[in-house]
Amino acid sequence: MAPFGYACLLLALVVCGYGIGASLYGVRRARPEFAASGRRAMYALAVVLTAAMVVLEIAFISNSFAFNTVADTSSRTTPLLYRVAAVWSSQEGSLLLWAWLMSLWSSLALFLTRRRMRDIAGYATAILLGFGAFFVSLMVFYANPFATTSPAPTEGVGLDPLLRFPTMMIHPPMLYSGYTLSIIPLAFGMGALLARRLDADWIRGIRRFAFAAWLFLGAGILLGARWSYAELGWGGYWGWDAVENASLMPWLTATAFLHSLMIQEKRGMLKVWNISLVLATGTLAIMGTFLVRSGILNSIHAFGGQTLGVPFVTLIGLLIGTSIYLVVTRRATLRSEHRLDSLLSRESIFLANNLVLVGLCFVIFWGTYFPLISEALTGQEASVGPPWFDRYTVPLALVLVLLSGIGPVIAWRRATLANARRNFVVPCSLALATFAGLELAGAAGKPFASAMFCCAAFVLGSVGQEFVRGTRARSAMAGEPAPRALVSLVRRNRRRYGGYIVHVGIAVLFVGVAASSSFQHATELGLSPGQSARVGAYTVRYVRPTATVTPRYDTAHTGSTLNLGAQLDVSKGGRHVATLNPSEGYYASGEAAQGTVGSLIGGQPVSHIAMDAGITRDVWTAVQPDIEAPALARIVKVGDRTLPPEDGILAVGYIAKSYLRNPPQAQFHFIVSPLVMWIWIGGLIAVGGGLTAIWPAPSTLRRRAAALARTRAVRGLARA
């Protein structure tokens, strides 16, 4: 099976080589049949890489430990569902996932644009296949997912238990879809520059893909944050970690582009800016992949292997150099058709929003790469922490949310006083009312949080007003009842109202972020059964210890051998609120050197947190039992000495029993965070808005169907 997989990679390389040649020849010599053949090479690449992916999946599912990647990241004790996802937990597998997703999304993009932008599409095909060739070469020369070991080990190391979490299964494909989708606008952008076809046409052609990239990146970031909150055992959702930042940066520039492209479509302005944003987003996506894969910066996610550094740095250098060269040499064709009429217009608000987004991106870029920058400039590696990031990103986020309320209602070209009065009275009053309410509630000590609540109220007011006005007008015009008028309003203007829904989602998300970071109560302490601790207004009592021994091959669970935990009683003002059962899972390490019993529980321990999530607050708990307490350590020692390997599980049973009978003090981490759930709700609203905006409008579908029918009829006539 491995030779077949490797052959697929070699074939993929040949396909890429042919496709690049054919599409470039086709577009340079005006030979459309060659350009079409280049496009089909992309479809072929997708097929070949799908076959490679299938081979690797089968290897993981069937526990073929002869494959190095399977032996390193999977095991018989890893549940089936997680074995399927373990494919992309290794360096090699994730490169294959990247190349595979790139080939699929590019095939879709080239298929949908096959009758348009012919002079641009040829270049775009060559560039996309170039990326394909790059990633396939990495696999062929540096990190072969089909490398095997002979004789095959009988058992693998297992998937890192931290990754055995539902959202972690879909987080990498989502994020990689976002990364690979942002390459598509880059390819078409470069194609447009090469072909000197820089009107709004190419922008319209790739708009949907830029939006899809934005949507997938956003969803991927959100899933990562959720995993961090619910699985990592520190209770936070964002830590300004290098890898988190790497995915946020292209998302910010993509957000900027989605706004400024409207100005190019409507007014023919900002062409240099737009093309630069497209090129920057694609380059940042490649840099994001590089950052995760190279281990160049310290990160909780950093993956070892320094081997990929040089090829990635070369690619990034090439991308930046080519982008600058193309934009500079084509600047004459990128001249604006109009000028900004007034500083009080939708154009300038969009421009301000773009500057804030790019500013945010710059701050994050500087902070993330600061260790490298500082080492290059001063010879001393140094890093900046979350407080430094917060100092700049908090005020910028406030401005951004405020602008997202102003943008939808301010007039194009020039806003007048009458326009301002008409549109801003409701949102401003809502913001003021929120401010007064916060003052009364005594939230004055947290100025940033209060300001964020007011800005969010402003956004809800302005967007809500747009929906009400639109529905009223539609209802009056078409004589429809209000709910139906609302639905048809959104259906007929998906992009506009989908965008508004995204604004609402982001405002709600920031309310959750501001509330949970400013008004959080947290405590860490050691407790014995019967003792309790106060967290904010809540009392948490350690009722009794819990312990379960999971049979080694129980695939229903995440595959831990032993679970030690605690039953906690959460109460408020003497009233019972919830019973929570946090625990710590201990996994088999598969390292015989740790001893019969030691190897059964000596793998990576993982917190299984427990929380009572609610719309007003989350009570979050985690426990770290003292597995190295003398009584438990003695059982491990005796078991290692006396038990044969197949009976090691007996000693694990004794550990559980001893823990229940005589529990040592355990370390607890309690957090009460208000409104955390609104982060996830806001995120879902934003994703819903994004889907609304990206879904083809019914009129477009009808038009396309009619066009297809017409073509068929013409062909039929021609044949007759």
Next chain:
Amino acid sequence: MNPARKRKVRLVVALTAAVVLASALIYTSFSAASPALSPSQLLRQAQPGRAYQVTGMVVAGSVHRVGGVLDFAVEDRAGGATVALAYTGTVPDPFREGREVIVTVEKQGTRFLGERNSLITKCPSKYKTAPASENQNS
């Protein structure tokens, strides 16, 4: 003011603002950054009251918990210099003896205190045993 001149003034104002903001950003990043040091460098260079980011291996047998404080020591990758420190805050799951950790510390008197919640361990998915014989076949 004619429109062309007005635009030029706007451009100058905007560029000046951008330069001022970027300089502030760059200045604060250098002044707020904590240098990354190995345990042996830390012992030689550390000054009281300044934060440093130390990267080292957790020394076997050095981990003790006293109440909410985690005491442990880190040493250079090659062994040798050892820094003992007291840390409070979240301890990541992968933390254990012999693993490489990164933690922000401050010297107080003769001791090193870990900054709250600053402890990072390198990604555990990479702790893998090297295969006995690697046969890079196709």
